[in-house]
Amino acid sequence: MLQLYTILNIKFVRRYFMASPLNSNIKEKIVKNTISLLHNTSFDDITLAKIAKESNISKGTLYYYYNNKEDILxxxxxxxxxxxxxxxxxxVENKEKDTSAPRLFKYVLERGAEKEYGNLRLYLIGACVSENTSLREKYVERYLYFKRNLTKKINERLPNFDGEYFAWLLLTTMDGILIQNQLNNPEFNSEEFIKKTVSFMLK
Known part of the structure; x- marks a missing residue:
């Protein structure tokens, strides 16, 4: 009986103390590999089996962490x-950089509109608009987190400006630039547009 108790106790310790970092690593792997699949495949065409294969784990392991694709999204x-x-x-906290208002505006527009994760971002927006309410609420929640931080940094640099309005102006403009870039619109020059937009905002 004592031997059985010892074996069970060892298994308990391994599961709850030794496995925690591994669990975190597996979830990270699943998310990263799903993002990788999204670069070339519609989320509707991605199955849990594909995600498991891409992550080099069994479907059983995948189901342990995520019961459906929406939870991964x-x-x-x-x-x-x-x-x-x-x-x-x-x-903005990097003291070695010029993080003045013009540079801040330029950074936000360029960073948010870069093509690296453009397809992913557009898909996320589309999914949140057309899919279930919980996804939309999550996206809006994180979007507002971004907006609040941006508003704070604008107010620190331009105390006489309406920081919240400028934050929204930057974020909505950023989304528009991303769409034009993803469309590969031949008449849209994002670099020139950002330069003129920053200049106009600070007049």
């Missing part, structure tokens, strides 16, 4: 939009 939204905001905070 939920985590992707959380990580992607949070990263935009966190990257902004890292950038």
């Amino acid at each position: 939920f985590d992707i939204i959380d990580r992607y939009v949070s990263k935009l905001a966190d990257d902004l905070l890292v950038w």
